[in-house]
Amino acid sequence: MKMLINVAETVIADALRGMAAAHPELTVDVENRVIVRRDAPVAGKVGLVSGGGSGHEPLHGGFVGPGMLSAACPGEVFTSPVPDQMVRAAAAVDSGAGVLFIVKNYTGDVLNFDMAQELAEDEGIRVAKVLVNDDVAVTDSLYTAGRRGTGATLFVEKIAGAAAEEGRPLERVEALARQVNESSRSFGVALAPCTTPAKGSPTFELPPGELELGVGIHGEPGRERRAMMTSREIADFSVDAILEDLDPRDPVLVLVNGMGATPLLELYGFNAEVQRVLGERGVPVARTLVGNYVTSLDMAGASVTLCRVDEELLRLWDAPVSTAGLRWGM
Amino acid sequence: MKMLINVAETVIADALRGMAAAHPELTVDVENRVIVRRDAPVAGKVGLVSGGGSGHEPLHGGFVGPGMLSAACPGEVFTSPVPDQMVRAAAAVDSGAGVLFIVKNYTGDVLNFDMAQELAEDEGIRVAKVLVNDDVAVTDSLYTAGRRGTGATLFVEKIAGAAAEEGRPLERVEALARQVNESSRSFGVALAPCTTPAKGSPTFELPPGELELGVGIHGEPGRERRAMMTSREIADFSVDAILEDLDPRDPVLVLVNGMGATPLLELYGFNAEVQRVLGERGVPVARTLVGNYVTSLDMAGASVTLCRVDEELLRLWDAPVSTAGLRWGM
Known part of the structure; x- marks a missing residue:
């Protein structure tokens, strides 16, 4: 299978460099693999962080910006990012109003975001978490206990992002994200x-x-x-x-x-x-x-x-x- | 080769119906295959019309709207639209300030837009025309005498569209479109x-x-x-x-x-x-x-x-x- 790449090992770093060049409105930390809107943290507003395996673009990095995500953490292709990325992202976007993690329901993502929540809270960041599990096709799957998180992630990120942009408190942003997922x-x-x-x-x-x-x-x-x-x-x-x-x-x-x-x-x-x-x-x-x-x-x-x-x-x-x-x- | 279609014969009509449903800001004439921005003609402003074979989406229909094209004419897949579509589009977008045809350099498109220009002028519409021929790979090709029109079409449509939106006269919009293509x-x-x-x-x-x-x-x-x-x-x-x-x-x-x-x-x-x-x-x-x-x-x-x-x-x-x-x- 032919691909427009150099070698498999550098695919994520290459893509992040290319994204940085195309989008000066983003801060792209290629080494630590965190994409943050340039004006973060935004005073008084909840920060929204998501992430997951790469290969689903524009999800999630392409949804970072005013009115949607504050930051995204790309993992290797089809592989969860690590807690360190999520903690860095949370620290970069937390204005004191707290941070919402939006997590697609895959075992690796769930575990890593859980650990990141603990670590971020240890650093004094208030973190809430919403799981996206919208795929009705199957319960339990190759990488998932319960339903998989797929297209609804876009709806959750957009609607919660708009609520955060309006300055709604963390509890309300979290409740709206949960409502979107359940709907x-x-x-x-x-x-x-x-x-x-x-x-x-x-x-x-x-x-x-x-x-x-x-x-x-x-x-x-x-x-x-x-x-x-x-x-x-x-x-x-x-x-x-x-x-x-x-x-x-x-x-x-x-x-x-x-x-x-x-x-x-x-x-x-x-x-x-x-x-x-x-x-x-x-x-x-x-x-x-x-x-x-x-x-x-x-x-x-x-x-x-x-x-x-x-x-x-x-x-x-x-x-x-x-x-x-x-x-x-x- | 599997495709997400009904039958080959209805691919364009199906796509236009789907586009109409997704984009209430567009007027999509499925039968006559013309996509027009809903507020056309815009008083005092030059109308921009492009089109070509389908299969290059979002080009051209996806570039219809404020600040870019006034209308687009999709042909069959990889086949020029017919002059009747172009004349309908010109009539739909002409406010009296004239219409610019943006034509990718393929033999069928060039011939059909030439004929459409004559027919539209017979109906009293002032028409200018700009050819896009940016592809340096080859001179003369399977469907082209001279260079092919490819990616620069987006630059021409965007920049000429912005000029038209500002209310610049037809001659100036045409000159800018030509400058973009030449650059x-x-x-x-x-x-x-x-x-x-x-x-x-x-x-x-x-x-x-x-x-x-x-x-x-x-x-x-x-x-x-x-x-x-x-x-x-x-x-x-x-x-x-x-x-x-x-x-x-x-x-x-x-x-x-x-x-x-x-x-x-x-x-x-x-x-x-x-x-x-x-x-x-x-x-x-x-x-x-x-x-x-x-x-x-x-x-x-x-x-x-x-x-x-x-x-x-x-x-x-x-x-x-x-x-x-x-x-x-x-």
Whole structure:
């Protein structure tokens, strides 16, 4: 498998150097692997820190900036960052108003953020923590006890980020982040596997003519393999899998997310089918976002995330945001 | 090759329906295949129309909005739109201040925009036209007499769009667009080919362990094939190919553009190498943009575009823009 890299060992450091060059509004500590918005800490405001294995870009580093994350800690590809990164990030963004850790539910991330919380609290930083576990495909998986954290991470980071930007206290930012996670569900499919730089060959095998329904963002197995389906059929299956578990009485935010190698042309076409089935099921759509946001290296496929929103969540979603990967209103 | 589609025949219509659902700020005419900013025509302002074959998303439809294009006409995949689309677009955006056609240099696009210009002028619309031909890799190619139009299209559309938004007259907007094109050069590489929905198999063959240097955005052959190179070597080759043809006495805008299937992690790493070689060659960098902007379906690879800017071009580049694919400052 050919990659646009030097050697696997320097992929993260190279990417961080390239990110620093492209984004003077970020402070990128290449050696310690922490990405911080340049104006942090912001007086009186809660700091938001997330992180996880690399390979899901723009998540999380691309979501650092006003109105979203204060800092992100990238691990090796598909590998949790270490507590030291998280503590550094917390110290860099804490203005005294406390720090919220946003943690995708993978065993390594959960353990490391737990340890980082203890260490940061030892340094006198007040830390709250919210777990993201929105993937309805499977309970328990290759790297996870319970449900996996996937597309809802974007909704949690955006909405909690807007609340922090407004100067809301830590307890309120944490409660909103928790509400977003509890109101969100995701389901993903893979048409082709991804390849990590270290391994150099596909992380799983997917025969020609088959797709993986319910795949995770590291290529973890899903619910089942089937003969290839149409966009229409995949939308029906994905949305119904979500709606089995999410009472759609409120309007929803829709994320139609590309896994990495699926063209935007196809993602928009898939969105048309997602919107059709939501209409057929009587689910009102408040906002829709289509693109590559929570990726899985060069995996082909897509995921759907729905988030039920009340007026406050919708207002916070619409609030200005200025990051490399998501930007509007400023 | 598996795709997230229904059938090849409906790919464009499906994508346009999905785009309409995601972007209420756009008027998407699915039947006639024209994407227009909802507030068009804007009184007293020049209208900017571009278009071309689909498969390069977010180009062009994703660049419609305040500060950039007024309308876009998507053709079938890798196939020019027809004059009727362009005339409809011109009529929809002309406020009386005239319309600029931005045309990538491919034989079909050039012929069809020429015809559309005549037809629109017959309807009393004042039309100017600018050709984008920035690709230094080859002269004459599979679909082109002369150089191909690639990444510089983004610079032309953004800077001319900012000038139009400021209310500059048609002659000035045209002159600026021409200046941007003349100040821009691109070079692209492919690590893996793309597959069109209609064909269903790769558009060209690229043996394992080789890359195509100087590839076009439809997989047209480039300068040469070589054994796979490192990111560092590809950056050296690409930037030097550009600098052979572009006198870098001014600062440059840098676009490190993904062809579609190359992860953002790799694009940022590649950007680090592009910045390194620019530094070594003494070329000052004013701004850098990294991401998937002028794609080639699911092709793996990347291109580099440099645009020499004076103070006015830089100011127009920095001006607010609000489109699906590029957004800042508003």
